[in-house]
Amino acid sequence: MSQAQDTDKATGETGRKEATKLDPAKIILEHVGDGHEFHFFTFHQRPVSIPLPVILYSPAKGWSVFMSSRFEHGHQTYDGYRLLNEEYIGENNLDEKIFKPGRIWAVNEAGQPDPSIKLYDLSLTRNAVQMLISVLLLIWLMTGVAGKYEKGQGVTTAPSGFQNVIEPVVVFIRDEVGKANLGDRYEKYMPYLLTVFFFILINNLIGLVPGTANVTGNIAFTAMLGILAFIAIMFSTGKHYWLHIVNPPVPWGVKVIMWPVEVMGIFTKPFALIIRLFANMISGHIIILSFIILIFVFGAMNTALGWGTSPFFVLLSIFIYLIEILVAFIQAYIFANLTAVFIGQAFEGGHEEGHGGEHHQEAVVV
Amino acid sequence: MTTLLDVMQPGYGAIGAGLAAIGAGIGIGQVGKGAVEGIARQPEASNDIRANMILAAALVEGVALLAAVAGLLVAVK
Numbered sequence: 001m002s003q004a005q006d007t008d009k010a011t012g013e014t015g016r017k018e019a020t021k022l023d024p025a026k027i028i029l030e031h032v033g034d035g036h037e038f039h040f041f042t043f044h045q046r047p048v049s050i051p052l053p054v055i056l057y058s059p060a061k062g063w064s065v066f067m068s069s070r071f072e073h074g075h076q077t078y079d080g081y082r083l084l085n086e087e088y089i090g091e092n093n094l095d096e097k098i099f100k101p102g103r104i105w106a107v108n109e110a111g112q113p114d115p116s117i118k119l120y121d122l123s124l125t126r127n128a129v130q131m132l133i134s135v136l137l138l139i140w141l142m143t144g145v146a147g148k149y150e151k152g153q154g155v156t157t158a159p160s161g162f163q164n165v166i167e168p169v170v171v172f173i174r175d176e177v178g179k180a181n182l183g184d185r186y187e188k189y190m191p192y193l194l195t196v197f198f199f200i201l202i203n204n205l206i207g208l209v210p211g212t213a214n215v216t217g218n219i220a221f222t223a224m225l226g227i228l229a230f231i232a233i234m235f236s237t238g239k240h241y242w243l244h245i246v247n248p249p250v251p252w253g254v255k256v257i258m259w260p261v262e263v264m265g266i267f268t269k270p271f272a273l274i275i276r277l278f279a280n281m282i283s284g285h286i287i288i289l290s291f292i293i294l295i296f297v298f299g300a301m302n303t304a305l306g307w308g309t310s311p312f313f314v315l316l317s318i319f320i321y322l323i324e325i326l327v328a329f330i331q332a333y334i335f336a337n338l339t340a341v342f343i344g345q346a347f348e349g350g351h352e353e354g355h356g357g358e359h360h361q362e363a364v365v366v
Numbered sequence: 367m368t369t370l371l372d373v374m375q376p377g378y379g380a381i382g383a384g385l386a387a388i389g390a391g392i393g394i395g396q397v398g399k400g401a402v403e404g405i406a407r408q409p410e411a412s413n414d415i416r417a418n419m420i421l422a423a424a425l426v427e428g429v430a431l432l433a434a435v436a437g438l439l440v441a442v443k
Contacts, residue, residue: 025442176417276428279435334424 022300024293026086032214032285034125035102036068036083040211047073052129056081057120058106068123071104081119082107126213127221134202134215142166142198173197177337181344189343192232196225197336204281204328208321216331217282219274226274229339233270237346269342273335280331284324291317379440386437390430397422 038050051069058064061080070078074085082088085101094113099105104121105113124132145166149155154163173194178186203215215221245262248255291313299306401419405412 029442272428272432275432275435276424279431280427283431283434330420330424334421334428337421338425 022293022296024290024297027293028286028289030102031289032217032282033102034127034213034218036071036104036123036125038126038129038211038213052124052126054081054104054123055121056104057122059118061106077107077111080107081105082113084113127215127218130206130213131203131215131221134199134206137206138198138202169197170194173336177333177340181337181340182347183344185347189232189236189340193336193340196229196339197332200225200277200335201328201332204332205325207281207285208324208328214282214285216277217285219278222274222278225277225335226270229273229335229342230267230270232339233342233346236343241346269338273338277331277335280327284320284327288317288320288324291320374440376441379437379442381437382440383434383437386430386433389433390427393426393430394423397426 036052036054038052040048040050042048051067054064054066054068054071056064064079064081066079068083070076071081071083074083074088076082081104083102083104084094084099088094089096089099089101092112098115099113104119104123105115106117106119108114108117141162145163148160148163153160154167159167174186174190177193177197178190182189200216203221206212207214207216245266246259248258248262250258295306295310295313298309397419401415404415
């Protein structure tokens with residue numbers, strides 16, 4: 001069912017491509033990128049999509065709020081703004097380096113997009129809307145479970161319903177990620193680690209559904225998560241940590257080499273977190289989309305070849321989908337775990353090596 | 367010949383991403399080998415070993431994907 005929708009999505013794209021050549025890179029980047037609408041498919045030259053609010057601020061004109069349907073997929077100028085697509089850029093021979101498709105530009109009196117008019121695009125794009133939906137979903141699920149625990153269900157009696165799903169996971173994060181890396185001070189960090197884990201997990205999983213936006217594969221989203229992890233790490237540092245960076249107990253020859261490496265290390269650790277999550281999620285999406293588009297690449301060469309290879313590619317896509325579900329869980333766990341490791345490294349007295357996790361109970365026996 | 371020397375050709379991006387895949391394969395293969403051997407020696411430790419294997423594999427994959435993203439940036443630029 002999801003695969004049919006996926007092929008419908010790609011069929012729609014190829015329906016338009018009868019006139020133009022198939023451009024896989026552009027289609028893939030369109031699907032994994034951000035946009036001002038939820039585009040599902042194109043039915044007989046008619047795009048089927050959900051438009052989203054466009055919120056623009058220009059120092060010259062003030063605020064403008066309207067639905068992106070007013071742009072009619074890039075064919076209409078509205079309120080002095082225009083959404084550029086490739087046809088418009090091609091027709092008017094605009095400089096492709098400046099005018100990239102998918103962005104909104106202010107048009108001057110002549111009707112041409114004018115880069116000199118300053119414009120701040122604060123729209124609710126599909127990444128933003130989907131992130132808000134997943135935030136609300138997460139809050140609803142978690143407060144539901146927490147409410148049950150407050151009433152005593154699962155404390156004095158056996159856990160019931162969704163508690164059975166959440167409790168092993170929370171205990172796992174508390175023991176394997178919190179206590180193992182943070183020792184005695186794990187309780188202060190549990191809200192943050194649990195939020196990071198569940199937020200990344202829910203965004204990963206929702207992003208796998210065909211038709212949804214690719215939130216965790218967006219570098220801005222993961223960059224904010226990385227910055228928050230960096231802030232959490234910096235807030236946990238003690239004198240001992242900085243002393244070790246500036247004056248490690250090594251011979252002076254090594255010390256000179258350690259200085260730039262350690263200073264860079266402060267920044268490369270969150271940077272690696274950012275890139276790891278971003279690259280894993282976006283590569284998963286690109287692989288699935290590539291396999292589906294390969295069907296159409298083969299179909300463009302020879303229709304029979306396209307039909308013949310399609311079962312094989314669809315099965316391959318399903319296989320990759322299952323791997324991507326596993327990767328969704330793993331990447332959420334890795335982000336939370338590495339953040340806990342880095343926070344643990346930032347604590348004072350790193351030589352004590354607080355191994356709080358050695359005698360814990362096995363929370364999840366796999 | 368000058369186009370071959372110009373490093374921003376899309377082809378080089380693809381070659382770079384492929385090399386990154388080789389690196390990831392070798393690295394994660396080593397991690398898996400060590401983990402499986404450890405489990406073979408002591409099956410009771412299999413849960414701990416599995417957790418550490420996944421952690422190390424994700425670290426290796428992170429670096430490899432960093433190179434893959436760099437390759438991708440050149441390939442589609």
